[in-house]
Amino acid sequence: MRRREEARSGLDVILIDIWEGTDPKPDVDRFCELWGVDSTILLDETAEYAAALGIRGVPTNVLVDADGTIVDVGLVRLDELEAAIDRLVGR
Amino acid sequence: MTELDIPIGAACRIDAVAPGMTIAEVPVGLDPEGVAVDLGRRRAYVACSRADNVALVDLGTNETVARIPVGAEPIDLVYDPATDRIFTANAHSDSVSAVSAETLEVVATLDVGLYPSGLTADHDARRIYSGNSLGSSMSVIDLDTLETIATVEAEVGAGAIAFDRTRELVICVNFIAASATFIDTKTWTPVGRVEVGVGACAVGIVPELGHAFIVNSLAGTVSRVSLDDVAVLEELTVGRAPVGLTVGPRHDRVYVSNRGSGTLSILGAADGMHWGMIPVGGGPGGIAVDGNRVYVANAGSGTLSIVDDLLAGAPPRPATEPPHPLIGHRLPEFSLVDFRTGERRSSREWAERRYIINFFASW
Numbered sequence: 001m002r003r004r005e006e007a008r009s010g011l012d013v014i015l016i017d018i019w020e021g022t023d024p025k026p027d028v029d030r031f032c033e034l035w036g037v038d039s040t041i042l043l044d045e046t047a048e049y050a051a052a053l054g055i056r057g058v059p060t061n062v063l064v065d066a067d068g069t070i071v072d073v074g075l076v077r078l079d080e081l082e083a084a085i086d087r088l089v090g091r
Numbered sequence: 092m093t094e095l096d097i098p099i100g101a102a103c104r105i106d107a108v109a110p111g112m113t114i115a116e117v118p119v120g121l122d123p124e125g126v127a128v129d130l131g132r133r134r135a136y137v138a139c140s141r142a143d144n145v146a147l148v149d150l151g152t153n154e155t156v157a158r159i160p161v162g163a164e165p166i167d168l169v170y171d172p173a174t175d176r177i178f179t180a181n182a183h184s185d186s187v188s189a190v191s192a193e194t195l196e197v198v199a200t201l202d203v204g205l206y207p208s209g210l211t212a213d214h215d216a217r218r219i220y221s222g223n224s225l226g227s228s229m230s231v232i233d234l235d236t237l238e239t240i241a242t243v244e245a246e247v248g249a250g251a252i253a254f255d256r257t258r259e260l261v262i263c264v265n266f267i268a269a270s271a272t273f274i275d276t277k278t279w280t281p282v283g284r285v286e287v288g289v290g291a292c293a294v295g296i297v298p299e300l301g302h303a304f305i306v307n308s309l310a311g312t313v314s315r316v317s318l319d320d321v322a323v324l325e326e327l328t329v330g331r332a333p334v335g336l337t338v339g340p341r342h343d344r345v346y347v348s349n350r351g352s353g354t355l356s357i358l359g360a361a362d363g364m365h366w367g368m369i370p371v372g373g374g375p376g377g378i379a380v381d382g383n384r385v386y387v388a389n390a391g392s393g394t395l396s397i398v399d400d401l402l403a404g405a406p407p408r409p410a411t412e413p414p415h416p417l418i419g420h421r422l423p424e425f426s427l428v429d430f431r432t433g434e435r436r437s438s439r440e441w442a443e444r445r446y447i448i449n450f451f452a453s454w
Contacts (some may be wrong), residue, residue, distance in 0.1 A: 012446040019374060019391040019452045021121050028430055031453035041430035049425050053417060055450050056353025057331060057374050062448040064422050073415035076331040076351045077311045088445055
């Protein structure tokens, strides 16, 4: 879904990994291999940044406009995400 | 200030429409997924899948008081009062551990199929069912003798299981195949199949209605399935990325944990309406219920939420998830380590660009 949306919309997709414990590398490596993930992955090891955004679950998508404004949060289902991306790209 | 001039604040506000009340959030360990309650001892047992142990929570003090090592990656667990044993499905050990709740020691380890991820006990029939995801099968085990009675072919991703003794039926939900296998308990053979949503991972049955409720985590829905017609009747909506499901003790409601929202949904069993949504911990999964008290294992925050369901019945309107409070606000700046390069990267790199942030966890 991430790769598809990146290609379809031209938007960058930044993955932020949370809630992995003290040694995320082996699990994240396995995850990337399993799902073919090659996007940017950032580590929020303490989940402080996620907490600052009020993120309470995974997966959660946050759409950000060119002026840095958050335009949507949540969007787990593909149809919801595609509609939100269309709104963002069409702005 | 007069007696009646009481300031309204968080400490004294009563929200008449609040569907639930948080009693406690108890730290338990890494990646808790399954939970069961031992009413006799006033304990909760929580399977901490990435800690390879079961956390024992004292429900008098709401503290974790012991950790019991079991097999690798215990995902689900059940407690059997008759034998006073806890059973865990150890996904990476391809086994089920039987633990004495008295001594807190493993008393037996049973081989099952590959990657067992769901466990359900039929206490009256003295059976325990293990859904073996990568073995595409369901093991049937005698609760007393611990002997395997049957291994039934299901489909890839077999995990969550529910039973209906009146129809002599067991339903095994297959996560990867996005299906449910209907199994006859007289012959232990598959007798039906229904396609459900993507990522089907939890199931509960309301025998009086003749319906199973199946959570489809990736599709973001709950399928209502007719047990007699072997057909999906409707798709119900709850919160984001639902993963756990348990039928309430009065069979009038179904509890669903929403991993993407950090909430517990209450769904009307008959009307299918989304009655309410209660905030719980981060990334919730497994659910256990005792009366109107609900226990939710939160894989993300590593906690057990204990909440009370305050709804007497269906509310006038369905519950909806409010818009996120940060929508319309500037994204707070971040400075985080790049997983691949180890370098610190900040949101300034993406300035004046449109982009998507995807918060995820590998589990």
